[in-house]
Amino acid sequence: METGALIGHSNSRWAMENIQYWEEAGAELEVAISAYHHACLSLEHSSSTAPSIHTATLPARLGRRIEYFNALLTQPLAQSLASIARSRNRLTTSCYRIPPEILSKIFEFVIEISLGYVPMGVAFKTICLSLYRILSVCSVWRKVGMAHASLWTLVPLVYFNTPPRGLTERSVDHSLTRAGRVGLRLAADIRDFSINHLSIRTKLVSNGHRFRFINIRASSLPALEAVLQPILTTAVPSSIHELSLCFEPPLSNDSRIHGPHYLFRSGAPFVKSAIQAVSGFARVLRFKNVLPPTASHYFNNVVELRIQDIVFGDDATLRQFLWSLSIATRLRTLDIISITAYEATDEPAFAHNIPFSLPSLQSIYLENLPLNVLGTLLHAIEPGPHNTALLMTNRSFSIIRPNGVFQGNLASFGVAIQSHTIGTLVLNKHFTGPNAGSLHSILGYMPALTAIIFDEQTLDRESLLVLTRPPATSVTALSFPKLRRILLSCTIIDDIGNIPLLKTMLSSHPLQELVIGGSFQEIVEITAPNNVRNRYRNKIDLDGPDVRATATRAWLKEHVPNYILIAPDHHAGFRSNEWLL
Structure with a gap:
């Protein structure tokens, strides 16, 4: 077993022959070294007692032997010793006995974890660090890692604006060389740096047919186009699985024009045709603040679509874009984040005002949308069995018009969402408006709500009361949500005396899961020597040693089927505005 592990996939006969050869050579070496040692001592003795008359050239011969002794004997012996040590380590250490195909799968799993739900820049660093650590463990791991093509499919084209400035061309070369024939994943984060007239552009052209995933983030459209165009010239449209394009201009340069930013406005026709073909075959499309040239059949094969930070001009332009989704019969996941459109009051009737169905749709995620956009969007898509998540x-409650931003009301909000079933509600730090009364009204418009997420919120006594489901005998219970999942992250219960209310609220729902992390507050009064009373807030972390926190954790563990405690500063739930790898 150990011999087989040492020599990999060679047969046992070959192994035994090598072991026998090593043992015989070692025995011969021992005899030769012993004889050589005896000869050296004899020569030394004779040279000091009875010098021969034929020794005139002997000092020079001895000098040459001393000069080459290290190269001829010492170094080969040292290398042999190192080889023996490596063989012993492989036989005695379990990690060396893992077959290369299993070891490479473990490496893939480590890299896959690095591609988790983290921002693009963080993912780059994590993946590079993971690869460096894998290759640095030992020569065996390095050999397996260097030879396993799947570890090198990510092509990180990153421009660093801090010294030493420049592109990661060396990393690109490593990936292009070591990935072999495996499909490549381009991840470019280039700010406003253009690769035109650089050698890297030629490499993208010659390897365009190898790319399966394209993800480009830039702060200028010309820089983004400079990376995308050379790939499009040789890409195989039907082989592209994902196209993700992110345009993040400096805030001072983003004019927020009355319409979307389009790629290749002045580009050659073949470029527009190429991106149209790629978009038509891609299963995953993600666009932030930029869209491909206008085309009607981009969404034939799309399964996952993300539209973020797009300014559509007026509602008619938005509806026209939404109507182009009507051919997306395979679409399962739709994310609409922070898009903008202006409400127009005197619009003619269009065919694309008619709602359309998306038969394969499983989930819609809506984040940071003005009230008029929310209404337009939910009116355009027919209700269905899909889950709708809303981050408010x-x-x-804002209505955007050409002449300014106007405040809507709760009734208008109810009308906007009434045609769809909201299954998940997310409230984070960007939602500061509601009091307990408005929260109660919001929940009243969502009777089918099954999950609610609070992130960086403060829940006071009134909020806990509002979240408590009325008794089944109450008339209002019919329209009040039955929550099966509650998530509280970085959230403060404003008074530790409200722990009983928290327990009552949780008990009133048919909870299946509770994810909770945050703290309680208590008001502490201290009387100064001059009888002046000072009040301050003391924070008690839910995961801390305070006896009240300990008792609360014990109660949650006993009464909630799936109770998960997270750190007080850990954000959980939806953080979809981050651009991911």
């Missing part, structure tokens, strides 16, 4: 912010 302070924009959620």
Whole structure:
């Protein structure tokens, strides 16, 4: 077993022959070294007692032997010793006995974890660090890692604006060389740096047919186009699985024009045709603040679509874009985040005002949408069995018109969402408006709500009461949500005396899961020597040693089927505005 592990996939006969050869050579070496040692001592003795008359050239011969002794004997012996040590380590250490194909799968799993739900820049560093650590463990791991093509499919084209400035061309070369024939994943984060007239552009052209995933983030459109165009010239449209394009201009340069930013406005026709073909085959499309040239059949094969930070001009332009989704019969996941459109009051009737169905749709995620956009969007898509998640912010009650931003009301909000079933509600730090009364009204418009997420919120006594489901005998219980999942992250219960209310609220729902992390507050009064009373807030972390926190954790563990405690500063739930790898 150990011999087989040492020599990999060679047969046992070959192994035994090598072991026998090593043992015989070692025995011969021992005899030769012993004889050589005896000869050296004899020569030394004779040279000091009875010098021969034929020794005139002997000092020079001895000098040459001393000069080459290290190269001829010492170094080969040292290398042999190192080889023996490596063989012993492989036989005695379990990690060396893992077959290369299993070891490479473990490496893939480590890299896959690095591609988790983290921002693009963080993912780059994590993946590079993971690869460096894998290759640095030992020569065996390095050999397996270097030879396993799947570890090198990510092509990180990153421009660093801090010294030493420049592109990660060396990393690109490593990936292009070591990935072999495996499909490549381009991840470019280039700010406003253009690769035109650089050698890297030629490499993208010659390897365009190998790319399966394209993800480009830039702060200028010309820089983004400079990376995308050379790939499009040789890409195989039907082989592209994902196209993700992110345009993040400096805030001072983002004019927020009355319409979307489009790629290749002045580009050659073949470029527009190429991106149209790629978009038509891609299963995953993600666009932030930029869209491909206008085309009607981009969404034939799309399964996952993300539209973020797009300014559509007026509602008619938005509806026209939404109507182009009507051919997306395979679409399962739709994310609409922070898009903007202006409400027009005198619009003619269009065919694309008619709602359309998305038969394969499983989930819609809506974040930071003005009230008029939310209404337009939910009116355009027919209701269905899909889950709709809504992240509300302070924009959620705003109506954007050409002459300014106007505040809507709760009734208008109810009308906007009434045609769809909201299954998940998310309230984070960007939602500061509601009091207990408005929260009660919001929940009243969502009777089918099954999950609610609070992130960086403060829940006071009134909020806990509002979240408590009325008794089944109450008339209002019919329209009040039955929550099966509650998530509280970085959230403060404003008074530790409200722990009983928290327990009552949780008990009133048919909870299946509770994810909770945050703290309680208590008001502490201290009387100064001059009889002046000072009040301050003391924070008690839910995961801390305070006896009241300990008792609360014990109660949650006993009464909630799936109770998960997270750190007080750990954000959980939806953080979809981050651009991911």
